[in-house]
Amino acid sequence: MKDDTLKKLKILAESAKYDVSCSSSGTVRRNVKGGVGNTVGGIGICHSFAEDGRCISLLKVMLTNYCIYDCAYCINRRTNDIPRATLSVSELVDLTMEFYKRNYIEGLFLSSGVVRNPDYTMERLVRVVKDLRTVHRFNGYIHLKSIPGASRELVDEAGLYADRMSVNIEIPNEASLKLLAPEKDHESVYRPMGYIQQGVLESAEERKKHRHAPRFVPAGQSTQMIVGATGESDRDILHLSSALYGRPTMRRVYYSGYVAVNTYDPRLPALKQPPLVRENRLYQADWLMRFYQFKVEEIVDETHPDLDLEVDPKLAWALRHPEQFPVDVNRAEYERILRVPGIGVKSARLIVCSRRFGRLTSFDLKKMGCVMKRAQYFITCGELEAKGVNELYPERVRSLLVQSKSRKKQNDGQLTLLFKEEPA
Template identity: 75%
Template sequence: MNEQVIQKLKILTESAKYDVSCASSGTSRKNTRGGVGNTVGGWGICHSFSEDGRCISLLKIMLTNYCIYDCAYCINRVSNDIPRATLSVTELVELTMEFYRRNYIEGLFLSSGVVRNPDYTMERLVRVAKDLRLVHRFNGYIHLKSIPGASEELVREAGLYADRLSVNLEIPTEKNLKLLAPEKDHQSVYLPMKYIQQGIQTYQEERKHYRHTPRFAPGGQSTQMIVGATPETDKDILQVSSSLYEEPTMKRVYYSGYISVNTYDKRLPTLKQPPLVRENRLYQADWLLRFYQFKVDEIVDDQSPNLDLEIDPKLAWALRHPEFFPVNIQTADYEAILRVPGIGVKSARLIVASRRFSRIGFYELKKMGAVMKKAKYFITCNELPEKTIHELGAYGVRKLLLPTPRKKIDERQLSFDFGDTEEAAPTNE
């Protein structure tokens, strides 16, 4: 790589870092004879997870950070005075192959600012994926960001070469999108989503009859919403996500806590730091929608339109509905066990399968992966239960399960971390 390409690489990977929807799960692409790389289930390298749980590295980059739009929340808006760069199709293809040969990456996550018009930009993105697949026989993972407003023909062609396609919704409601990005509208986003969905379903149907029908975006599609830039409630955001998940090809909705990159724009809120806790709670609520059979109005309602930032959404629901508990582990159905805080999908399945052979106690539940610190207040099992939510009350259980606040450390003093106070990452369980 020459110095000019390296400089472009620095600029374009920096510009791409705000897009979080780069997971690579949901697809498998085997190597072929004479091909390069495969997909199993430095600068610009991000880590994602494949379908089998393996951590893989992607080159996360933009084709160009020039853009004709002036979106208030975007670092690459046309009115910003920032370093700009554009990679040619050939430069980006060679860069990807060079990184792969050096074992830096296993795939590509490619987005772009919009130059000239959506079709011109989308055509260049498609050429990158096409050259990688057909010229260099690259079989690694490719995630392309479809450009809002791009034509159906280009979106359909992109699906033949990319493993996953995505179109960012950005702002959950049309009204607030118009406020911050007057040149954009939701229709230009939903149309490419529709083209992707139709393409996936058409090719899946054809593969049932014709064995060698090419695959179309086998990893499905995803989208991303910015959280905190506009006044939508968590209920508004989750309702949009729920409607998107009704389509079978929508694999993930990503939530990106708003980062104040354009502090001079008075349309934007002034935040000292991104709303990371709220972002995390939305991801937990998203999992409840996708895997725990919850509905939006069970997680948030008109009285409480925003998620509780102190406790996870599943625990919050349980504390609001003490009448549902305690759940008898020996007799309750799978759906009821899933509602117990501290018991996840895998643990619930093990419980239902194991109780046919023996009675289950606290020890067995812990071995199955249940978080008994939470679950013990909401269940009955082989042993006599401790005090449940009915004896302690919702407030009492909440108080017991709230994390202990950390003591303030005088930063002027020297301290040592011996690694014995590690905290578990927050989960729904």
């Protein structure tokens, strides 16, 4: 690799690190005769983990970090004095192929700053993925960021070569977006989202008629929102996420805790560190909506517009609704068992299947993966004699669980300190 190309790569990889919307693709792109590589069962993800525990790596890079926009929250904003670089289409294609052949990566995550106009930038991105697929016969995973405001023709062409596409909303509220990024609006984001959705649905219909019809963005689309840069409540954010998940092709909504990269801008909050706990709680709430059959208003409402930072959203809901408990795991339906703190989707399914062959005890639940330290206050089963949430009252249960969590953190910290001191 030439020194100049390596220098560009370092700059552009650093500029791309704030985009967190890399995840399991859920796509299958098998190798073909004369092709290079494959993507099977979600393999090809940036710094994530496969089901067997392997760490998967993805070349995460920008085509350029020059940008015509001056968004207050972005490190690559036009007025920032930072190192700038641009990779040519051929340079980026060659980098990807060389890294892949050396087994450094298993795919490509490609984004870009906007230069000249959205269509000019999108056209260059399309050229990269098209060359990889058609010229170099690359069958690895490709996640492509669509440029807000790009034309439908370019989005449609990009979808033929990418496994997943995404358009970042960034700021959940239109007024807040106008404050921090006056040159942008939500319409320019939702429009390409609609193009991607329509392309996926049309492709699915076409493949029902013709088995070998080309696939369009087989892993669907994703988006990202910045958390903490503006004053939206968690309720506002989750309502938007719920609406996005109503789209048939939306696979993931990512939440990125605001990082103060432009501290000089008075429009931005003065945060000492990113709101990582809040970010984590939003992901947990997102999981409840997608896999635990929770509605937004059950997680957050007018009385509680923000998530509890001390306990996870599922436990917070259970403490607010003690009338729903205890749940008899030997008799209750699956949906009720799923709402018990400490019992996940896999454990709930195992409970429903196993209780047909005998009465379950707390020992059985532990073997199934239930976290009995939490679940014991919300269930009845076999010989379990622990007092429930109604006998101890929600405030007492909350206090016990928070104290238990604090003690665990202290013990973990002591063990870490012990191990750090040992080498000396």
